[in-house]
Amino acid sequence: MPFLHSNVVYGLPANDPAQVGKTNNDSDSIIEQAIGIPWSSNREASWVYFDCAVGVMLDSGIVVHNRLPQYKSSAFDTLASVALDDPKFDALAGPGVNVACRDQYTDIIQRMGHARYWFRLWGQALRVGYKIPIPGIKTIGGVPAIPYDKNPQWAYCGIAPGGNYSGVILWRAQWSLWYTTAVPPKNQTIPEADPSAHITGTSELPKEMQAPYSRADDNAKRTPTFDVPGIVVPK
Amino acid sequence: MANFTTGPATLPDVGTLSYNGCVFSPLFATEMSGKPIQDNANRTIKLMEYSVSVDGYVTLPAGATSINSTMDSLRRLLTARGGSLTYQGRGFDLVVGPVAGGLIAGTARDLAWGPVPELLEFQPLGGGRSAKVKWRVKTHIAEIAGGKPRSRKSRGNKLVPVKDGLLLQFNYETLVGYGEDGYSSLEIRGTLEIPLARNPLQTTRTLPHTADDFRWQVEDRIMDGIDLARFRVAKRNFSVSRDKRVLEWDFSMEERPYMDMPPECTIARGTYSVRPAKVGMGLCLWLCTLRATYTVRADSPRRVAWLAFLTMLKFRMDASWSGFIKKDEQNPRRRFFVRNLIPPPDPFTAPVTFWAALLRSMRKNPSTPESEPVKAWLIDFSFDEGMYLDSKTVTFSATWRLTTMFSHILLASGLWTKLPDTDRDGNNIWATSVRSVSGMQSWLPNRLDPKLDVIVDFGGQ
Numbered sequence: 001m002p003f004l005h006s007n008v009v010y011g012l013p014a015n016d017p018a019q020v021g022k023t024n025n026d027s028d029s030i031i032e033q034a035i036g037i038p039w040s041s042n043r044e045a046s047w048v049y050f051d052c053a054v055g056v057m058l059d060s061g062i063v064v065h066n067r068l069p070q071y072k073s074s075a076f077d078t079l080a081s082v083a084l085d086d087p088k089f090d091a092l093a094g095p096g097v098n099v100a101c102r103d104q105y106t107d108i109i110q111r112m113g114h115a116r117y118w119f120r121l122w123g124q125a126l127r128v129g130y131k132i133p134i135p136g137i138k139t140i141g142g143v144p145a146i147p148y149d150k151n152p153q154w155a156y157c158g159i160a161p162g163g164n165y166s167g168v169i170l171w172r173a174q175w176s177l178w179y180t181t182a183v184p185p186k187n188q189t190i191p192e193a194d195p196s197a198h199i200t201g202t203s204e205l206p207k208e209m210q211a212p213y214s215r216a217d218d219n220a221k222r223t224p225t226f227d228v229p230g231i232v233v234p235k
Numbered sequence: 236m237a238n239f240t241t242g243p244a245t246l247p248d249v250g251t252l253s254y255n256g257c258v259f260s261p262l263f264a265t266e267m268s269g270k271p272i273q274d275n276a277n278r279t280i281k282l283m284e285y286s287v288s289v290d291g292y293v294t295l296p297a298g299a300t301s302i303n304s305t306m307d308s309l310r311r312l313l314t315a316r317g318g319s320l321t322y323q324g325r326g327f328d329l330v331v332g333p334v335a336g337g338l339i340a341g342t343a344r345d346l347a348w349g350p351v352p353e354l355l356e357f358q359p360l361g362g363g364r365s366a367k368v369k370w371r372v373k374t375h376i377a378e379i380a381g382g383k384p385r386s387r388k389s390r391g392n393k394l395v396p397v398k399d400g401l402l403l404q405f406n407y408e409t410l411v412g413y414g415e416d417g418y419s420s421l422e423i424r425g426t427l428e429i430p431l432a433r434n435p436l437q438t439t440r441t442l443p444h445t446a447d448d449f450r451w452q453v454e455d456r457i458m459d460g461i462d463l464a465r466f467r468v469a470k471r472n473f474s475v476s477r478d479k480r481v482l483e484w485d486f487s488m489e490e491r492p493y494m495d496m497p498p499e500c501t502i503a504r505g506t507y508s509v510r511p512a513k514v515g516m517g518l519c520l521w522l523c524t525l526r527a528t529y530t531v532r533a534d535s536p537r538r539v540a541w542l543a544f545l546t547m548l549k550f551r552m553d554a555s556w557s558g559f560i561k562k563d564e565q566n567p568r569r570r571f572f573v574r575n576l577i578p579p580p581d582p583f584t585a586p587v588t589f590w591a592a593l594l595r596s597m598r599k600n601p602s603t604p605e606s607e608p609v610k611a612w613l614i615d616f617s618f619d620e621g622m623y624l625d626s627k628t629v630t631f632s633a634t635w636r637l638t639t640m641f642s643h644i645l646l647a648s649g650l651w652t653k654l655p656d657t658d659r660d661g662n663n664i665w666a667t668s669v670r671s672v673s674g675m676q677s678w679l680p681n682r683l684d685p686k687l688d689v690i691v692d693f694g695g696q
Contacts, residue, residue, distance in 0.1 A: 006686040021678040026536040031591045032545070038552045045638035046561050049520075125642065128612055147293035197517050198560045198640075209518075210642035217651040219493065 039129065039168050046130050047196030048170070052123030054137065054190050071103040076088035094098040117185060118148055122176040123197070132157050133156060135193075141185020148180040184228070237309050241519040242294030242365070248322020252289065254372060255437060261407060263368075267327050272375070275426045278405035282346050282375045285329060286353070287322055289370045294361070301363045313352055313370050317433035320350045331374045332432070343376040346403060346430035348478055350374035351477070367490035376429075377403075402449070403428040403480075407457065417457055418492070421466065423457060424485035431480045433690075440690040445479035447683035453484050461673070463666035468673045469492050483485040495656040497543030497587040498668035502628075507551070509637075509648045518641040519560070523611070523648055525551060526632040532669070534678040535586050537629070542590035544631040546654060549597055550577075555611035556650030558639025583667040584659045591653070595681025610647065611637045 006020040007013060017023075040046045081098040082089060119140055125132045132154045137145040148151065155175035163170025192201025216222050242396055246261040252574050253259065266288040274281040287533035293302050294311065312318070319332035329594050349372075356369035406427025414420065429446050433439045450473055461468065466488035474483040496503040505527025512520040525548055529540035580593050621627060638648040658664050672678050 002683055004680070004682045005677045006681070009680040009682050020680075021533050024534050024536045025585060026538070026587050029587065029591065031538075031542060031587065031594060035549070037549060037613055038555070038609035039612035040610055040636075040638070042560075042610045042638075045558070045608070045610035046612075047638075048636070053510070058314075070304070081276050165614070173663045197519055198638075199519075210640075212642055212645045214645050215651070216651050219491070231297075 001037075028230065033136045037166075039165065043130055044195070044198070046128050047049050048126035048128060050123070050125040050127075050196040051134060052121070052125070052194070054140070054192070055120040055122070056190070057118040057120070059116040059118075061111055061115050063112045065108040065110060067105045067107055069103060070105045073102060075102055077101050077103070079211045100123060115184070117181055119145060119152075119179040119181075120151070120176065121179065122174075124172070124174040126160060127171045129168050130171065132171050134177075135177045137178060137179050137191060140190060141181065142187040142189055143181050143183050143185055145179040146182055148178040151178040239312065241309060241363060241368070242296055242302065242305060244294060250322050251324075252287075252332050252395075253319075253321045255312045255315050255318025257309060259289060259291065260294070262294065263289050265322070265325065267322070267329070274404035274428075276404075278406070278673075279404075280378075281404045284373060284375050284380050286371055286373045287319075287329070288354075289321070289368075289372075291368060294366050295356075295361075295364045295368045302366055303363070306366065308353065308356070309368070312667055313355055313372075315437060316351055317345070317348060318350060318437045320372060328336075328348065329374070330616070331376060332437070337669070344434075345374050345432045347375040347379060347480060362646075391415075401430065402452070403430055405452065419466075419490040420469075421487065421488040423487075425453070425457065425483075426596055427452060427482040428485065429480055431478065436507065440692070441687040442479055442688050445477070445683045445688070446482035446686050447473070448685070450482065450484075450675045450682075453482070458486070458674045461488055463493060463670055463673060464663035467496075471675075473675070475503055479683070479685070479688060493651075494653045495663070495665045497529070497541045497546075497654075498583055498589060498664050499532050499535040499537070499674075500529050500531055500665075501544060501669060502528075503543065506527050507648075507650075509644065509650075512636060518644075519638060521637040521639065521644060521648070522614075523551070523637050524615075524628065524634040526633065528628050528630040530627050532672060532678060533627075535585050539586045539590065540629045541631065542587075542594070544633075546590065546593060546597065548631075549594075549631050550652065550654060551649035552611050552635055553597075553609065555609050555635075555637050555639065555647045555654055558610045558637060558643050558647030560610065560638055560640065577655055578662070579655045579659045580656055582660055582662060583664050586668070589664075589668075610639060611635045 005014040007016050008019075010020055012020065029150065079097050079099065081094040081096065081213070082092055086092070119137060121137055122137065123135070134157065139145055153176065155173065157171060157173035160170045160172035163172065189223065194200075241260045241263065244260040244262045251258070252263065252265060255671050268288065269285045270279040270284045270286070272282050273279070293305055295302055296305060299305075305649075316333065321328040329343075332346050351373045352370070354369060354371040354372050358367040361683040362364055373542065375405065403426070405427050408424050410422040410424075412420040412422070415580050425449065427446060427449055429444075429449060431442065431445075435446055445628075453473075463505060469487050469489045472484065475481070476483070500648055505525070508524040508526075509523055511523045523546075527544055527547070529543060531537060531539045578596055580589065611634060613635045615632070617632045619632075621628040621629060637644075637647060656664055658667070
């Protein structure tokens with residue numbers, strides 16, 4: 001090897017424990033002590049997702065009395081429009097679902113009671129750091145919502161599987177709550193909100209979406225006269 | 236050998252012609268031819284190449300019956316390289332090489348392992364009792380006095396061998412390139428040549444030094460001028476010729492991009508990716524992924540890579556304070572500027588100390604108002620350690636979830652923000668950290684050892 005040992009170039013013995021080009025200086029101090037990785041200290045920004053919906057079921061109070069068959073035939077009505085093993089199956093262009101009825105009946109419609117409304121609030125959410133409050137409905141359609149317990153209400157809020165962000169809990173919740181009203185709903189208002197999307201159903205739509213703001217890069221020499229009055233500049 | 240002659244002659248002796256102990260008789264006519272040799276730049280004469288052509292007769296020594304023994308010695312002496320050449324008394328004195336075991340005043344040293352015998356012709360005469368002989372030798376000398384030797388004792392934290400150096404030539408060519416991206420590239424190729432000869436004797440087979448010992452002159456004369464605040468050295472080659480007299484060198488530099496590399500890292504590459512989170516459609520939930528691969532100086536702590544990544548990770552995540560999620564904050568008059576207010580660090584010293592100080596100064600990002608909470612949290616972290624031959628590199632990757640409206644994503648993601656690249660005194664931090672390994676050597680000097688090189692002759696040492 002025609003090259004000098006690198007230690008020798010620097011006046012060190014070739015077998016010195018400190019090897020030029022390999023050995024480094026590190027005090028082995030704990031540099032990261034008290035250096036934190038930020039997590040969402042903002043509660044409003046802690047939602048991973050919030051998926052909640054209000055479903056409405058209506059009993060209009062109408063009863064339909066069925067007549068006897070009005071058509072004399074052994075044929076029966078079917079939704080099918082072709083036999084499955086029809087050899088020309090792939091050449092047919094049928095009507096799809098066959099809803100044409102062979103009968104000629106006219107049933108009797110009778111109003112037996114007032115319309116009844118049921119509302120089901122169900123959903124799930126995931127949140128980091130903070131427990132998820134189970135949502136409920138106070139009013140709907142402009143009238144008070146009353147729990148409807150013929151369908152059992154259930155909900156839970158627990159730690160999501162593996163939901164440990166280095167000491168920060170990932171909370172998961174699901175719920176299913178039923179409501180009805182004692183008086184007829186008066187309007188079309190159904191509560192809608194998504195805290196993770198930071199928007200509610202009553203939000204006013206913008207004319208257009210605001211384009212993202214940019215900032216001067218870190219090499220830029222800023223021109224103070226370009227500052228917009230009212231801009232908050234952290235000190 | 237000094238007593239050996241090409242045979243008796245009755246003609247009067249005029250002047251002296253001898254080579255390597257062989258003294259030519261007056262029966263030899265000579266012709267001197269000199270050729271100026273240009274340097275590689277064709278700007279100057281680096282040396283004169285003299286050819287001495289000798290044409291004459293070898294005669295029968297007294298009492299001998301043949302010139303065999305004379306020719307044996309003549310062949311041995313006149314074909315040896317690096318002997319002393321004396322050409323005097325003819326109006327063009329030329330004395331080259333050590334005489335009587337040493338270089339005496341008034342003599343010149345051949346500059347390129349010469350003198351170099353080039354021709355030996357033999358034409359027998361008189362049935363082997365004499366012969367017509369032609370011989371030619373070439374020598375390289377300087378006709379101008381050398382300048383003052385340039386020496387260098389130490390430089391920065393590097394130990395440089397002291398080696399006075401008279402150079403035969405030092406020149407270079409350059410190439411400036413502009414890529415399609417407009418960024419510059421520089422290339423410099425050059426030649427450094429030194430004189431070398433057998434020293435002190437013709438039989439000396441060892442080298443006092445090599446051209447590699449003068450590598451520092453390349454750094455002094457050329458590489459010191461590279462602005463490492465703007466360029467990074469992408470390639471360095473130092474090629475030493477087989478005769479160890481010529482150092483051909485070439486290196487190239489690339490203009491550095493907007494963002495500096497972290498201190499102590501010779502290469503750092505990465506990406507920062509921001510896109511909407513898949514869960515929860517819309518433009519208010521984002522995923523930010525920072526991924527970077529580091530190559531740290533071999534003589535620096537490995538954890539420099541981690542500290543560089545951690546610092547950038549924290550810095551970019553802290554930028555999320557400027558995100559907004561409340562409607563009333565969307566007022567453009569409340570638009571926040573994320574000014575980079577991390578104070579310039581102290582001048583770069585040791586890498587671990589530097590990173591510790593920088594991280595401490597970031598413990599609370601001074602550009603983050605106390606009242607503005609962070610709107611991000613880490614959801615993924617991974618690293619890839621190169622193993623074995625790939626252990627020069629390590630890659631870190633982290634993904635965090637960021638909550639901000641579309642209008643503030645560029646601000647809250649920390650786009651184009653970077654850590655301070657100059658220290659308190661205005662010096663470029665990265666350049667300071669790699670300057671000692673960006674010149675004539677890296678952390679390994681890889682110097683040629685002259686003692687390990689010998690001239691190998693047939694049957695020689």
